[in-house]
């Protein structure tokens with residue numbers, strides 16, 4: 001019987017690549033995001049390989065998150081793998097020039113949103129006495145960088161939650177792991193720079209960044225280790241990067 005993976009932020013970048021790769025490698029997929037048309041496209045593509053169920057919600061809306069998870073049909077209720085991937089950066093500015101709306105968005109999405117999704121799924125995993133949670137952190141959660149302030153803080157929170165969840169859920173046999181990537185070329189910079197394509201392109205120019213598929217590959221590897229093996233925390237850089245500050249963030 002196929003395992004069921006619940007992936008947040010499956011409408012682009014790392015989440016989308018992960019949904020595709022896991023779906024092609026023996027998982028049934030619950031894919032979530034706000035952009036319904038992207039969820040439909042993903043469903044059409046993945047149906048060639050596996051069963052897929054899509055859920056449309058904003059991770060900031062706790063009621064909507066709960067309603068969506070409660071709406072899962074009976075045969076989709078058991079979740080084996082949760083990939084907490086939905087997240088983004090809003091702005092890149094020295095702290096004295098920061099924008100409160102951007103700060104709130106990052107904390108609400110990257111930290112509170114992750115908790116809103118995790119709580120009802122952890123409840124299921126505890127009842128099952130099994131499960132695996134893979135949190136997508138960042139090198140920004142290991143090492144802050146200039147102008148990254150609140151994004152870095154939000155990813156440091158993910159790093160702390162990953163360790164703490166792993167300790168708390170150990171007694172139920174639930175694995176908790178983190179992937180902490182360096183620079184990955186996705187829509188991340190486009191979102192950070194509020195749709196400014198030229199500015200977002202310069203982040204990746206002349207730099208051999210990671211691809212979303214590289215992270216998906218890692219997630220598949222982590223999710224398919226034997227039951228007694230947990231890759232608890234994987235920091236992954238492009239070869240061209242050796243620290244959070246060694247890239248042009250523009």
Ligand code: NDP
Pocket residue numbers: 008009010011012013014015016032033034035038057058059060085086087088089109136137138139180181182183184185186187188191212
């Ligand atoms: P993308 O912008 O390509 O993807 C972000 C995903 O998150 C989208 O599917 C988006 O879906 C979803 N999302 C964003 N906000 C919300 C929301 N409020 N509610 C529901 N879903 C939301 O970026 P990445 O793939 O790069 O980012 C994925 C994760 O990887 C993030 O947590 C990011 O912090 C992390 N990361 C990225 C790195 C990089 O260099 N790219 C490096 C290290 C970590 P939709 O808009 O449809 O809702």
Ligand code: 8X3
Pocket residue numbers: 137138139140148181182183184244249
């Ligand atoms: C995304 C990578 O270094 O741009 O988390 O913050 S970085």
